[in-house]
Amino acid sequence: MKDxxxxxxxxxxxxxxxxxxxxxxxxxxxxxxxxxxPDKPQSGMGHAITVNNILRLHPVDQFEGIEAYGCSGTxxxxxKLAITHVLKRRPDLLVSGINHGANNSINVLYxxxxxAAVEGAMExxxxxxxxxxxxxxxxxxxxAVEYASRxxxxxxxxxxxxxxxxxxxxPDIPVSEIRGIKVCRQAExxxxxxxxxxxxxxGGTYFWLTGMFEGRDKGEDTDIFALENxxxxxxxxxxxxxxxxxxxxxxxxNYEG
Amino acid sequence: MKDxxxxxxxxxxxxxxxxxxxxxxxxxxxxxxxxxxPDKPQSGMGHAITVNNILRLHPVDQFEGIEAYGCSGTxxxxxKLAITHVLKRRPDLLVSGINHGANNSINVLYxxxxxAAVEGAMExxxxxxxxxxxxxxxxxxxxAVEYASRxxxxxxxxxxxxxxxxxxxxPDIPVSEIRGIKVCRQAExxxxxxxxxxxxxxGGTYFWLTGMFEGRDKGEDTDIFALENxxxxxxxxxxxxxxxxxxxxxxxxNYEG
Numbered sequence: 001m002k003d004x005x006x007x008x009x010x011x012x013x014x015x016x017x018x019x020x021x022x023x024x025x026x027x028x029x030x031x032x033x034x035x036x037x038p039d040k041p042q043s044g045m046g047h048a049i050t051v052n053n054i055l056r057l058h059p060v061d062q063f064e065g066i067e068a069y070g071c072s073g074t075x076x077x078x079x080k081l082a083i084t085h086v087l088k089r090r091p092d093l094l095v096s097g098i099n100h101g102a103n104n105s106i107n108v109l110y111x112x113x114x115x116a117a118v119e120g121a122m123e124x125x126x127x128x129x130x131x132x133x134x135x136x137x138x139x140x141x142x143x144a145v146e147y148a149s150r151x152x153x154x155x156x157x158x159x160x161x162x163x164x165x166x167x168x169x170x171p172d173i174p175v176s177e178i179r180g181i182k183v184c185r186q187a188e189x190x191x192x193x194x195x196x197x198x199x200x201x202x203g204g205t206y207f208w209l210t211g212m213f214e215g216r217d218k219g220e221d222t223d224i225f226a227l228e229n230x231x232x233x234x235x236x237x238x239x240x241x242x243x244x245x246x247x248x249x250x251x252x253x254n255y256e257g
Numbered sequence: 258m259k260d261x262x263x264x265x266x267x268x269x270x271x272x273x274x275x276x277x278x279x280x281x282x283x284x285x286x287x288x289x290x291x292x293x294x295p296d297k298p299q300s301g302m303g304h305a306i307t308v309n310n311i312l313r314l315h316p317v318d319q320f321e322g323i324e325a326y327g328c329s330g331t332x333x334x335x336x337k338l339a340i341t342h343v344l345k346r347r348p349d350l351l352v353s354g355i356n357h358g359a360n361n362s363i364n365v366l367y368x369x370x371x372x373a374a375v376e377g378a379m380e381x382x383x384x385x386x387x388x389x390x391x392x393x394x395x396x397x398x399x400x401a402v403e404y405a406s407r408x409x410x411x412x413x414x415x416x417x418x419x420x421x422x423x424x425x426x427x428p429d430i431p432v433s434e435i436r437g438i439k440v441c442r443q444a445e446x447x448x449x450x451x452x453x454x455x456x457x458x459x460g461g462t463y464f465w466l467t468g469m470f471e472g473r474d475k476g477e478d479t480d481i482f483a484l485e486n487x488x489x490x491x492x493x494x495x496x497x498x499x500x501x502x503x504x505x506x507x508x509x510x511n512y513e514g
Contacts, residue, residue, distance in 0.1 A: 109496060161503040247441075
């Protein structure tokens with residue numbers, strides 16, 4: 001009899017977040033689950049890894065009956081440590097999330113949740129990142145759990161295309177209002193950044209990042225369009241960053257100085 | 258008379274690194290230079306941004322006659338703070354580096370140097386990341402300066418294709434032995450990670466990331482091939498992570514649960 005799938009669960013909001021507990025509930029029926037997740041919030045960490053400092057890993061008992069660890073590093077550190085030190089064999093699936101907050105469009109690059117999934121794909125592991133379009137700690141994850149379950153089932157049945165992971169965003173609406181799943185491309189969008197300048201109690205200046213998200217892409221094949229129209233968005237994500245279409249024009253340049 | 262180009266310089270090795278001073282020397286003839294760089298090493302920070310903590314920015318006098326700042330954040334934080342708070346107008350060019358160590362192939366995703374350039378491209382600024390294939394603080398940057406100068410001149414003359422930045426790696430050989438510039442794609446490669454497990458003086462366990470880099474791509478159109486054959490590699494890099502070729506197959510899945 002075939003072994004049950006081994007499923008690695010991670011995220012960027014830390015192992016105490018409601019979102020990762022929702023994800024464990026969603027994937028538990030499909031296999032044996034092991035959790036390796038940051039021990040503190042790691043939002044916005046992108047594909048950061050810890051190279052100039054040490055990492056700690058400690059067992060946690062937040063997940064009843066499931067082997068689980070907190071890691072002092074980034075989401076990508078969690079994936080690397082899980083594969084090399086925690087798991088007894090290569091996992092059959094990596095799932096990351098469910099993030100508290102959307103990771104559509106350009107946010108795939110800033111997102112620790114998605115970077116963990118990208119790292120999984122780089123390691124050759126079928127990987128999926130899940131995000132709910134609600135930043136609140138008290139968000140309702142019931143629709144997200146239902147659709148995470150559907151996507152995981154389909155991924156285990158079909159296999160994720162090689163060198164690709166999935167970026168799944170779930171709209172923040174009751175599950176009965178979700179109209180289904182749309183496979184999309186990443187929308188073009190932009191963060192109109194600003195910083196709030198403040199003075200500390202000692203007279204020093206410091207800054208807080210703020211900023212407004214600007215969708216700039218009216219395409220009906222985008223993740224933003226899907227979410228605005230009450231669909232779950234599924235974007236296949238690759239880690240070849242080459243702008244292949246630009247190679248020809250760069251070959252026409254004169255580099256002789 | 259047209260203004261001289263405004264050139265923003267950043268990196269991930271901090272403003273005290275020899276590499277950023279080499280880059281300032283390379284670009285200074287082409288325009289007015291402003292430096293905003295991390296105040297401590299930020300290698301491996303990828304596209305991380307600081308969202309849950311404050312940022313500090315302070316003037317530094319390491320660059321004679323040049324406006325320069327140290328920033329407490331990541332390379333991407335430096336770019337965002339420079340554009341929104343430091344520069345009086347949008348820069349005409351962003352250059353990042355010269356990194357102490359190669360950033361070819363898959364390392365574009367881990368690299369703070371390249372993530373700063375990607376952030377610049379996301380902001381619509383022509384952006385280039387430079388890396389020398391030598392991790393040493395005492396590396397010889399003379400070949401890197403010569404070729405950084407050639408690439409910057411060509412980029413200012415031709416304009417970088419939109420939504421693209423350049424990833425330039427320079428082999429660690431005397432400038433007379435560099436055979437020229439090759440426009441390439443990102444090679445497929447892999448980090449065979451491992452962690453060294455140690456015990457601290459108090460009996461606790463901790464880990465250091467180690468790992469071996471494995472090129473897995475024999476293509477002669479890759480950055481690894483160019484560097485191995487004594488060429489400077491130039492890879493156009495995009496920030497659309499969509500695996501467009503995978504959309505059709507994902508649309509054939511049954512998501513009905």
